Amino acid sequence: MGLREHPPVVAENLGKKYSRGWALRDCTLQIPAGRIVALVGPNGAGKSTLMGMITGLLRPTSGRITVFGDVPNGRGMHAAVAFLTQAKPLYPQFTVAETLRYGESSNPGWDQAYAEELVRKAQVPFAAKVGTLSGGQRTRVALALALGKRPRLLMLDEPLADLDPLARETVLRTLVEECRTQGITVLLSSHVLAELEGVCDHLVLLTDGRVRLVGDVDELLRAHAGQPGLERLSQLALSYLRQAEEGRAA
Numbered sequence: 001m002g003l004r005e006h007p008p009v010v011a012e013n014l015g016k017k018y019s020r021g022w023a024l025r026d027c028t029l030q031i032p033a034g035r036i037v038a039l040v041g042p043n044g045a046g047k048s049t050l051m052g053m054i055t056g057l058l059r060p061t062s063g064r065i066t067v068f069g070d071v072p073n074g075r076g077m078h079a080a081v082a083f084l085t086q087a088k089p090l091y092p093q094f095t096v097a098e099t100l101r102y103g104e105s106s107n108p109g110w111d112q113a114y115a116e117e118l119v120r121k122a123q124v125p126f127a128a129k130v131g132t133l134s135g136g137q138r139t140r141v142a143l144a145l146a147l148g149k150r151p152r153l154l155m156l157d158e159p160l161a162d163l164d165p166l167a168r169e170t171v172l173r174t175l176v177e178e179c180r181t182q183g184i185t186v187l188l189s190s191h192v193l194a195e196l197e198g199v200c201d202h203l204v205l206l207t208d209g210r211v212r213l214v215g216d217v218d219e220l221l222r223a224h225a226g227q228p229g230l231e232r233l234s235q236l237a238l239s240y241l242r243q244a245e246e247g248r249a250a
């Protein structure tokens with residue numbers, strides 16, 4: 001079976017236990033190709049843990065995970081996956097051009113022309129040192145570095161958290177347009193439910209290390225049709241987050 005026929009992520013009874021207990025338990029889900037997936041859950045729900053197991057940096061304690069059909073081996077990320085976190089590990093002393101050159105030297109499938117086009121679209125000067133850029137500009141460079149790899153799955157762990165609302169909106173819109181055009185599957189973790197509205201077409205909602213809700217947004221909304229106040233993705237997610245919170249308090 002080719003790369004494109006395997007779903008980007010398949011998890012079966014996946015679990016991760018740290019010294020303090022289970023961070024993720026009995027996680028069974030598929031992330032279908034081409035979707036923009038919202039990964040939602042309160043602090044400590046297990047979102048980063050799930051992403052860590054997709055990258056292979058974290059080993060499962062139980063169950064199984066495959067990424068495009070392969071079991072992550074911990075020896076580096078799957079070539080078809082790019083990962084962007086809030087930390088955006090860019091070298092501040094590098095210029096933007098040097099940063100892209102670094103991307104070229106460390107990624108076999110690197111597309112220099114595409115990465116340059118993304119930087120140009122963002123109007124970030126190639127000669128500027130990364131350390132002198134604004135948060136929004138740095139995010140655009142980090143995004144060019146991630147997309148220049150030509151990934152099939154792009155994972156974003158709260159990458160917009162340090163941006164102002166306008167920059168968030170611009171970066172998110174650009175990102176989604178780019179990924180939809182290229183057919184890239186996106187797994188986007190965010191605490192800002194409103195900004196996922198109209199952007200994400202699939203939802204994975206975790207609470208207390210368990211999958212509470214998963215599926216295409218259309219289908220989930222249809223399944224809750226007729227329930228007032230559950231007409232939108234953000235409302236649906238909020239209602240499940242509240243239920244989990246109330247369950248914990250009871």
Ligand SMILES: Nc1ncnc2c1ncn2[C@@H]1O[C@H](COP(=O)(O)OP(=O)(O)OP(=O)(O)O)[C@@H](O)[C@H]1O
Binds near residue numbers: 020
């Ligand atoms: N290295 C670690 N050692 C011990 N416990 C950990 C470790 N990493 C995460 N945990 C715990 O696992 C649970 C899930 O953490 P995780 O970071 O996956 O949650 P999250 O949903 O990404 O949270 P946030 O929204 O705050 O980023 C938390 O209880 C956390 O304290």
